[in-house]
Amino acid sequence: MTDIAIIIAFWAILFIIAFVFLPLWRRHHDAVVGLYARSQDDNKLSLNYAMKKFNCKISWEKDHEDLVARYTYQGGHFGLRLEKDSPYVRLTYPFFFDAELDNVELVRNVCNHCNLNTETSKVVYTVNEERGVIDVHIISELLISDNTVKEVMERAMENIFKWQRTFSAKYNELKESSRKVVNHDPEKAYASQARELFLIREQEMIHQTDGPEWHEEPLHPIRLRHLLASAMGLNDIVPARMTMVCDTEVSLMEEPDTILDYDISSPLIADGKFIHRSAMSLLDFYDPRNPVKQRHLTMDFEQEGHTDDTLYYRITLSLAPLSKTRSDLPDDLERQKFMTSVLLGHDLLPSERRLEEFRYLWKEALAKQKSGHTDEMNDDEKLLMELQSPNYGVAMLQGRALFEQQRYYESVHLLENVFHHLQASLDRLGLSGQSAFMELCYLIGACYNGLHQYKRAAYYLQLTLPAHRMVYTQTFINCLVNGNDFRAMNFIDSFLQDLQPVVGGERLDEASNDMHDAVAFVGFLKRRKAFLLVKNERYDEAESLLKQLLDDPQNSDFALKELAYIQKKRQK
Numbered sequence: 066m067t068d069i070a071i072i073i074a075f076w077a078i079l080f081i082i083a084f085v086f087l088p089l090w091r092r093h094h095d096a097v098v099g100l101y102a103r104s105q106d107d108n109k110l111s112l113n114y115a116m117k118k119f120n121c122k123i124s125w126e127k128d129h130e131d132l133v134a135r136y137t138y139q140g141g142h143f144g145l146r147l148e149k150d151s152p153y154v155r156l157t158y159p160f161f162f163d164a165e166l167d168n169v170e171l172v173r174n175v176c177n178h179c180n181l182n183t184e185t186s187k188v189v190y191t192v193n194e195e196r197g198v199i200d201v202h203i204i205s206e207l208l209i210s211d212n213t214v215k216e217v218m219e220r221a222m223e224n225i226f227k228w229q230r231t232f233s234a235k236y237n238e239l240k241e242s243s244r245k246v247v248n249h250d251p252e253k254a255y256a257s258q259a260r261e262l263f264l265i266r267e268q269e270m271i272h273q274t275d276g277p278e279w280h281e282e283p284l285h286p287i288r289l290r291h292l293l294a295s296a297m298g299l300n301d302i303v304p305a306r307m308t309m310v311c312d313t314e315v316s317l318m319e320e321p322d323t324i325l326d327y328d329i330s331s332p333l334i335a336d337g338k339f340i341h342r343s344a345m346s347l348l349d350f351y352d353p354r355n356p357v358k359q360r361h362l363t364m365d366f367e368q369e370g371h372t373d374d375t376l377y378y379r380i381t382l383s384l385a386p387l388s389k390t391r392s393d394l395p396d397d398l399e400r401q402k403f404m405t406s407v408l409l410g411h412d413l414l415p416s417e418r419r420l421e422e423f424r425y426l427w428k429e430a431l432a433k434q435k436s437g438h439t440d441e442m443n444d445d446e447k448l449l450m451e452l453q454s455p456n457y458g459v460a461m462l463q464g465r466a467l468f469e470q471q472r473y474y475e476s477v478h479l480l481e482n483v484f485h486h487l488q489a490s491l492d493r494l495g496l497s498g499q500s501a502f503m504e505l506c507y508l509i510g511a512c513y514n515g516l517h518q519y520k521r522a523a524y525y526l527q528l529t530l531p532a533h534r535m536v537y538t539q540t541f542i543n544c545l546v547n548g549n550d551f552r553a554m555n556f557i558d559s560f561l562q563d564l565q566p567v568v569g570g571e572r573l574d575e576a577s578n579d580m581h582d583a584v585a586f587v588g589f590l591k592r593r594k595a596f597l598l599v600k601n602e603r604y605d606e607a608e609s610l611l612k613q614l615l616d617d618p619q620n621s622d623f624a625l626k627e628l629a630y631i632q633k634k635r636q637k
Contacts, residue, residue, distance in 0.1 A: 519548025
């Protein structure tokens with residue numbers, strides 16, 4: 066009996082130590098120990114204990130000075146990272162969602178929505194350039210102890226699953242609604258209006274002394290004659306008739322002046338709102354250069370969404386080619402297909418509101434210039450001061466914003482007025498003003514490039530070559546190549562010859578940024594040259610050039626595709 070009593074007393078003492086004294090000591094220890102007292106090993110032991118409770122297999126690896134692990138819980142693949150000298154546990158739920166690269170701004174918008182409401186988790190994204198997708202991940206930074214590790218981890222993983230479902234639902238909701246707005250991105254459409262759409266709200270100021278109001282307002286609509294001249298290069302045409310179809314309504318116009326003065330917004334917009342989703346028009350006309358043959362132009366009108374201040378719509382114009390006759394040249398211009406599409410905005414704000422906003426910007430710029438605080442000017446204010454004219458300064462800003470929105474038709478009308486004003490006084494502008502003039506020429510040329518009017522684009526872009534800016538020159542080369550200009554190859558060879566001493570190391574240090582830019586530009590020129598050689602069926606020369614590009618990681622993919630194309634053409 067004495068032995069049994071001793072055994073019972075021994076186990077009772079162990080029980081009291083294990084379940085009473087040890088928890089009390091741990092609680093006291095945790096209460097007085099500082100935050101950074103927990104080490105990697107402490108957190109590792111606690112996490113191993115928690116993973117056993119969750120029936121999860123976990124194995125640790127070294128990543129430099131960190132400890133990392135992966136495990137699966139309820140079908141989800143999680144990761145853990147314990148950094149050296151940090152008390153935090155980083156719990157990750159990687160690659161739970163992916164989206165197309167075009168929707169990166171939409172993904173960022175949904176991440177912001179979620180992160181405003183998360184507890185310890187943060188939703189982040191990364192760009193996978195190789196696959197062309199956006200990967201989305203959830204990260205939690207956690208503080209654990211031996212007593213709380215199970216509850217903290219369980220709560221964190223439940224929250225991650227909740228935000229996974231929330232993110233997917235919110236993304237699909239916004240993706241559906243974003244199809245109804247002009248730029249498919251609610252964050253950019255509304256939050257960025259101060260920069261990109263500010264210039265749309267000041268149109269009257271631009272042309273109050275310089276000709277017609279190109280940008281559309283209810284009192285100053287865009288006329289058909291302006292659209293045809295700018296978007297299609299159709300000047301001085303003689304309309305025969307125009308048929309307009311809106312839903313089931315059909316109207317016919319036969320008076321030439323009535324047709325040319327037609328308000329192009331009227332098929333879709335009335336009283337500041339959309340009245341039709343789409344419309345179709347057929348214009349029959351004669352070109353004075355060939356008055357015998359009647360030409361036919363189709364115009365498709367479509368809604369493109371709206372903001373609080375602007376209704377957007379798109380007009381797609383398609384000029385039917387003439388039928389071939391015996392006397393026609395093989396590549397007669399009148400037999401070629403010609404189509405373009407322009408995006409337009411119908412402003413709803415009154416002119417006075419836009420004038421007030423612009424006057425404030427102009428006064429701020431003047432005040433900073435007079436007080437000598439030019440370093441505090443933003444980009445818009447600097448540009449206004451460089452051009453020294455409120456009319457033309459704001460026109461430049463507006464045109465640039467419209468260009469960024471790919472509203473080339475409206476942008477080029479604004480910018481060409483500024484060009485005609487500045488070219489007469491270019492020698493008096495100074496260096497900063499001449500820099501602004503070069504940017505103006507680039508924007509006009511890029512607009513015409515977007516409208517596929519390559520001859521006009523080449524005129525303006527060639528004026529930018531003395532600026533020696535890579536983006537200007539690349540746009541010029543692309544314009545020549547895309548427009549089938551016979552000068553394209555000569556310009557490319559000339560640039561390559563001029564850059565040979567640079568990339569050969571005769572002028573620049575190999576580690577300099579200028580060197581890297583020059584090498585990238587040479588790669589661009591060689592790609593364009595190879596494209597022209599293949600297009601002209603000069604396969605041997607193209608093959609020799611493309612084999613040189615195979616050694617360049619930046620151009621090897623292009624070279625492989627072109628070499629495969631040449632091989633295919635030779636087999637045929």
